[in-house]
Amino acid sequence: xxxxxxxxxxxxxxxxxxxxxxxxxxxxxxxxxxxxxxxxxxxxxxxxxxxxxxxxxxxxxxxxxxxxxxxxxxxxxxxxxxxxxxxxxxxxxxxxxxxxxxxxxxxxxxxxxxxxxxxxxxxxxxxxxxxxxxxxxxxxxxxxxxxxxxxxxxxxxxxxxxxxxxxxxxxxxxxxxxxxxxxxxxxxxxxxxxxxxxxxxxxxxxxxxxxxxxxxxxxxxxxxxxxxxxxxxxxxxxxxxxxxxxxxxxxxxxxxxxxxxxxxxxxxxxxxxxxxxxxxxxxxxxxxxxxxxxxxxxxxxxxxxxxxxxxxxxxxxxxxxxxxxxxxxxxxxxxxxxxxxxxxxxxxxxxxxxxxxxxxxxxxxxxxxxxxxxxxxxxxxxxxxxxxxxxxxxxxxxxxxxxxxxxxxxxxxxxxxxxxxxxxxxxxxxxxxxxxxxxxxxxxxxxxxxxxxxxxxxxxxxxxx
Numbered sequence: 001x002x003x004x005x006x007x008x009x010x011x012x013x014x015x016x017x018x019x020x021x022x023x024x025x026x027x028x029x030x031x032x033x034x035x036x037x038x039x040x041x042x043x044x045x046x047x048x049x050x051x052x053x054x055x056x057x058x059x060x061x062x063x064x065x066x067x068x069x070x071x072x073x074x075x076x077x078x079x080x081x082x083x084x085x086x087x088x089x090x091x092x093x094x095x096x097x098x099x100x101x102x103x104x105x106x107x108x109x110x111x112x113x114x115x116x117x118x119x120x121x122x123x124x125x126x127x128x129x130x131x132x133x134x135x136x137x138x139x140x141x142x143x144x145x146x147x148x149x150x151x152x153x154x155x156x157x158x159x160x161x162x163x164x165x166x167x168x169x170x171x172x173x174x175x176x177x178x179x180x181x182x183x184x185x186x187x188x189x190x191x192x193x194x195x196x197x198x199x200x201x202x203x204x205x206x207x208x209x210x211x212x213x214x215x216x217x218x219x220x221x222x223x224x225x226x227x228x229x230x231x232x233x234x235x236x237x238x239x240x241x242x243x244x245x246x247x248x249x250x251x252x253x254x255x256x257x258x259x260x261x262x263x264x265x266x267x268x269x270x271x272x273x274x275x276x277x278x279x280x281x282x283x284x285x286x287x288x289x290x291x292x293x294x295x296x297x298x299x300x301x302x303x304x305x306x307x308x309x310x311x312x313x314x315x316x317x318x319x320x321x322x323x324x325x326x327x328x329x330x331x332x333x334x335x336x337x338x339x340x341x342x343x344x345x346x347x348x349x350x351x352x353x354x355x356x357x358x359x360x361x362x363x364x365x366x367x368x369x370x371x372x373x374x375x376x377x378x379x380x381x382x383x384x385x386x387x388x389x390x391x392x393x394x395x396x397x398x399x400x401x402x403x404x405x406x407x408x409x410x411x412x413x414x415x416x417x418x419x420x421x422x423x424x425x426x427x428x429x430x431x432x433x434x435x436x437x438x439x440x441x442x443x444x445x446x447x448x449x450x451x452x453x454x455x456x457x458x459x460x461x462x463x464x465x
Contacts, residue, residue, distance in 0.1 A: 010074045010351030011110045014344060015162045018067035019118015020125065021340050022060040022154025027126030027146065029056040034142035060154050066290055066341040068161040069243070070348030071107075073283040075169025079103065086173055100173045107166020114162060115155035123151070203245030210238025214406050221410030222419035231410035235403050239293070242399070246282035246289075251275045253391045254285075260390075261383045266376045269367075270383035281388065284352045288392035288441075289399070291342030292434060296400020296427075297407065298338050303425025304408035335430075346437075349392070350445040353385055354452075374454040385446035393438040397431060 079086070086099050123146055133139045217231025242249055258271025275281065364377060372380075405424035412422050 008078065008106055008110050010348070010354070011071055011078075011107065011162065011166070012114050013351065014067050014070050014074065014348055015111055015114025015158050016117040016121070017344050017347065018063050018161075019115045019155055019158040020121040021063050021118075021344075022157065023118050023122025023151045024125045025056045025060060025122075026151050026154060027123060027148070028129060030148060030150075031126065031130055031139070031142060031144050034144040035139045060157070062294065062338065063341045063344060064154070064157050064161050066287065066294075066344050067158070068165045069290060070287040070345055070351075071162055071165035072169035073287055074348060074351055075103065075107065075166045076279075076283055079170055079173055096173050100167070100170045103170040103173065104163060104167045107170075108159070108163040110166070111159035111162030115158045118158060119151060119155050122154075199244060200248060203241045203248070205241070206244065207238050207241030210234045210236070210241060214238060214403075217410040218406055218413065221413040223414050225411055225414060227413070228407060228410040231406055235297075235406070239290075239399070239403075243286055243290070246286040247278040250282045250285050250289075250391065250395070251278045253395055254281055254387055257391045257394070258387050261387065264379070266372070266380040267383050270380045271387060273380075273384050284349050285388050285392040285395075287345035287348040288342075288389070289345075289396045291345030292393055292396025293400040293403065294338050295335065295342050295434070296397050296430070297404040299335065299427040299430045300401055300404025300425055301408045301411070303427045304405065304422050305412060305425070307423060307425050308412055346441050349388065349441070353388070353445050354449050378450040378454055381450040382442065382446045385449070386442040389438045389442045389445065393434055397434060401426075 089099060090096065127146065130139075130142075130144075134141050211234065213234025214231050215234075217227045217229070217234055219227070220230060221227030254275050255271070258267075258275070261267040261271065367377060367380075401424065405422070408424065409422045413420055
């Protein structure tokens with residue numbers, strides 16, 4: 001069991017982060033509600049507490065959703081690395097169902113451990129924030145109780161989603177054949193993925209239906225603000241189609257980005273590695289695409305709203321005085337909350353890239369035997385990481401810009417009493433920050449895999465079964 005669990009530490013990290021975020025957010029909103037109630041003179045504290053609770057639930061759901069996607073992708077990568085072992089167990093009589101159940105049990109155990117870590121760490125973070133805020137007179141002291149049964153809810157959500165994501169991610173076990181114990185056990189290539197017509201058709205249908213609902217929401221939003229609800233459903237449905245079809249969507253982007261890194265042997269090989277196994281590449285990038293899309297969608301929507309408020313402020317300066325500062329604070333707070341989901345996705349990409357390099361020992365050893373030196377191997381890993389990160393970031397920005405403008409149009413198109421075309425706001429600072437963050441993520445994601453690749457001995461690697 002220990003041998004099986006040792007390669008599940010990336011899943012544990014993601015589960016612990018999601019649990020920590022959920023517990024800390026519930027505690028912090030509870031603290032704010034208690035502080036507002038202590039100074040309440042209008043009797044509105046119950047309404048404020050309800051709104052804070054709703055906001056907390058929304059962002060916890062987003063974080064848990066992203067962590068579930070990342071966990072499923074991580075488990076798929078782990079299973080890919082165990083293909084030969086699973087095939088050997090199948091060869092000596094074990095069933096695919098038993099192997100999949102084993103991985104699901106691992107996911108349940110990892111989820112439980114991550115939830116416990118999340119409860120402890122989230123509570124400690126909230127307590128520390130409260131002490132700092134009270135010491136600096138940012139909020140009054142309250143009698144808020146940290147032994148709150150509500151904080152168990154995000155912990156339970158983490159356990160359930162980690163277990164289910166492990167079950168979904170382990171579906172690859174069903175495709176492992178016993179003969180792979182003595183033969184080749186590689187990832188599916190482009191031709192094999194192209195034959196998965198059922199999944200591809202489902203992805204296309206979801207995308208087309210989602211875009212149709214998104215357009216309907218935009219049109220309805222010209223007369224009623226409720227159009228944003230239809231648009232939101234359309235965005236979720238269409239994006240689900242993109243996630244399902246990531247193995248088709250991402251390779252062309254990766255191929256285009258790979259051309260930016262020159263024509264040296266290491267760069268060309270890194271670019272080819274990124275598209276040779278689209279299933280592996282899509283697992284590594286789709287979580288980050290989700291995170292960047294979320295951040296960009298929110299930022300573009302708020303920037304469009306800001307542009308509309310600025311125009312209104314010029315016409316009625318007394319009514320809208322001071323609203324810009326309030327909007328800046330609101331945007332900053334919500335960007336941090338959504339950004340945590342992007343952080344979970346980024347960590348997921350680091351994890352899957354590290355696991356991928358660990359599982360390519362024979363390939364790295366063969367390159368060393370063919371004449372690649374340590375510097376070239378390091379350069380190949382860095383370029384591969386950069387291509388994956390940049391492709392995910394650019395794709396997320398493009399999708400987020402489209403979804404953000406559609407959301408702003410559906411929400412604000414009829415806000416002035418007549419149909420209005422909402423000019424999309426462009427958060428240039430955010431785009432620049434995302435590109436800088438992509439560069440930092442490239443370095444972080446490539447450090448450990450590059451070191452591991454440089455330590456590979458050609459003789460030992462080529463002897464690996």
